[in-house]
Amino acid sequence: xxxxxxxxxxxxxxxxxxxxxxxxxxxxxxxxxxxxxxxxxxxxxxxxxxxxxxxxxxxxxxxxxxxxxxxxxxxxxxxxxxxxxxxxxxxxxxxxxxxxxxxxxxxxxxxxxxxxxxxxxxxxxxxxxxxxxxxxxxxxxxxxxxxxxxxxxxxxxxxxxxxxxxxxxxxxxxxxxx
Amino acid sequence: xxxxxxxxxxxxxxxxxxxxxxxxxxxxxxxxxxxxxxxxxxxxxxxxxxxxxxxxxxxxxxxxxxxxxxxxxxxxxxxxxxxxxxxxxxxxxxxxxxxxxxxxxxxxxxxxxxxxxxxxxxxxxxxxxxxxxxxxxxxxxxxxxxxxxxxxxxxxxxxxxxxxxxxxxxxxxxxxxxxxxxxxxxxxxxxxxxxxxxxxxxxxxxxxxxxxxxxxxxxxxxxxxxxxxxxxxxxxxxxxxxxxxxxxxxxxxxxxxxxxxxxxxxxxxxxxxxxxxxxxxxxxx
Numbered sequence: 001x002x003x004x005x006x007x008x009x010x011x012x013x014x015x016x017x018x019x020x021x022x023x024x025x026x027x028x029x030x031x032x033x034x035x036x037x038x039x040x041x042x043x044x045x046x047x048x049x050x051x052x053x054x055x056x057x058x059x060x061x062x063x064x065x066x067x068x069x070x071x072x073x074x075x076x077x078x079x080x081x082x083x084x085x086x087x088x089x090x091x092x093x094x095x096x097x098x099x100x101x102x103x104x105x106x107x108x109x110x111x112x113x114x115x116x117x118x119x120x121x122x123x124x125x126x127x128x129x130x131x132x133x134x135x136x137x138x139x140x141x142x143x144x145x146x147x148x149x150x151x152x153x154x155x156x157x158x159x160x161x162x163x164x165x166x167x168x169x170x171x172x173x174x175x176x177x178x
Numbered sequence: 179x180x181x182x183x184x185x186x187x188x189x190x191x192x193x194x195x196x197x198x199x200x201x202x203x204x205x206x207x208x209x210x211x212x213x214x215x216x217x218x219x220x221x222x223x224x225x226x227x228x229x230x231x232x233x234x235x236x237x238x239x240x241x242x243x244x245x246x247x248x249x250x251x252x253x254x255x256x257x258x259x260x261x262x263x264x265x266x267x268x269x270x271x272x273x274x275x276x277x278x279x280x281x282x283x284x285x286x287x288x289x290x291x292x293x294x295x296x297x298x299x300x301x302x303x304x305x306x307x308x309x310x311x312x313x314x315x316x317x318x319x320x321x322x323x324x325x326x327x328x329x330x331x332x333x334x335x336x337x338x339x340x341x342x343x344x345x346x347x348x349x350x351x352x353x354x355x356x357x358x359x360x361x362x363x364x365x366x367x368x369x370x371x372x373x374x375x376x377x378x379x380x381x382x383x384x385x386x387x388x389x390x391x392x393x394x395x396x397x398x399x400x401x402x403x404x405x406x407x408x409x410x411x412x413x414x415x416x417x418x419x420x421x422x423x424x425x426x427x428x429x430x431x432x433x434x435x436x437x438x439x440x441x442x443x444x445x446x447x448x449x450x451x452x453x454x455x456x457x458x459x460x461x462x463x
Binding site: 075128129132135139141142143145147158165169172175176 | 210215227232322327360406407408409410425426
């Protein structure tokens with residue numbers, strides 16, 4: 001959007017950000033599926049979603065449930081998804097939802113979400129460290145301080161060591177508990 | 179008994195908030211401890227891992243570079259400013275207030291202000307640089323080569339406290355020494371070198387020690403402004419310690435880092451104290 005990078009890895013909502021921050025780009029961008037590290041797999045992606053919950057002890061449970069039911073009505077969910085340039089999380093969509101969607105590439109995202117290779121973000125006990133390592137690696141990559149192969153190998157080695165150590169500690173704790 | 183009762187507020191505070199946490203911190207530094215599970219004693223494992231951790235060496239080097247730049251710059255700027263503020267000029271108290279004011283600004287507010295000043299496109303610094311003819315202005319906080327100097331430059335903003343201490347020291351220098359030096363034909367520069375600096379050397383030593391401790395614990399401003407980036411170029415020791423403690427929940431590792439940091443600060447302070455015998459002159463000595 002600042003005309004400095006050719007591509008970014010982003011989600012459906014980015015269409016809105018482009019429109020908001022640089023409307024002159026509205027007809028000058030496209031979407032493609034990110035390649036997988038395993039060339040045998042197609043349409044690999046992470047799928048996450050926001051979850052509405054009623055916390056324990058909530059004073060207005062009935063109203064909260066009604067609100068959740070309202071948001072999950074097909075017409076309201078599609079309205080919300082359309083405004084956010086996102087796909088609908090519901091199994092079925094109404095006729096014309098994809099055709100008249102605000103995000104011109106919504107079909108790419110919809111296909112990805114339906115892919116058998118779409119996964120939720122893994123639950124990893126060292127996730128904050130993974131995030132920080134990958135952030136640092138990404139910045140080094142942008143600054144051309146490291147090649148993708150070398151950088152990813154180093155990150156993989158460091159994180160594998162941390163993960164193995166964490167699991168070893170957990171095994172030790174379990175053995176002591178018995 | 180009554181004496182102990184009078185002492186008890188301090189004793190309780192000292193044991194509960196100082197001595198016991200220090201001892202627990204030392205114990206935890208030998209443990210795997212996540213706060214969520216009981217500590218598991220691991221001997222020297224945290225210390226061994228620490229010295230094999232490339233990020234530990236990175237933050238240590240970053241902190242040393244920052245201290246090596248910010249400490250002398252801060253001391254020289256503060257001393258120069260104090261000398262100027264010590265001149266008998268009109269509006270002296272106004273200038274003193276202006277210099278001290280930034281020290282009263284909360285660190286988070288200063289960080290937001292400087293984030294704007296250092297903004298590569300719209301920041302005042304680059305706007306002025308472009309106005310005076312610089313074409314390729316630095317990206318400052320987004321540039322791996324300029325992020326550290328930017329933080330060092332910014333550190334000068336908060337020298338008000340040091341200036342005040344220097345000013346107090348300067349006002350304590352006996353006038354007759356200057357008069358005697360002037361009668362002997364000493365220029366202003368020689369008076370500053372041979373009278374002012376030796377006479378305020380205890381103040382310089384004090385500010386040096388405080389500066390060593392402060393710069394080795396730099397945290398708030400880079401934490402808010404750069405989060406250690408770009409590419410960990412402004413990732414400092416205390417930030418990594420904080421991340422280990424509160425992001426990764428590795429309290430044992432963080433405590434080991436804290437003890438290593440304490441030893442480094444102690445060693446540098448001891449070095450400064452040892453060297454002070456050669457250059458610090460106390461009145462009467």
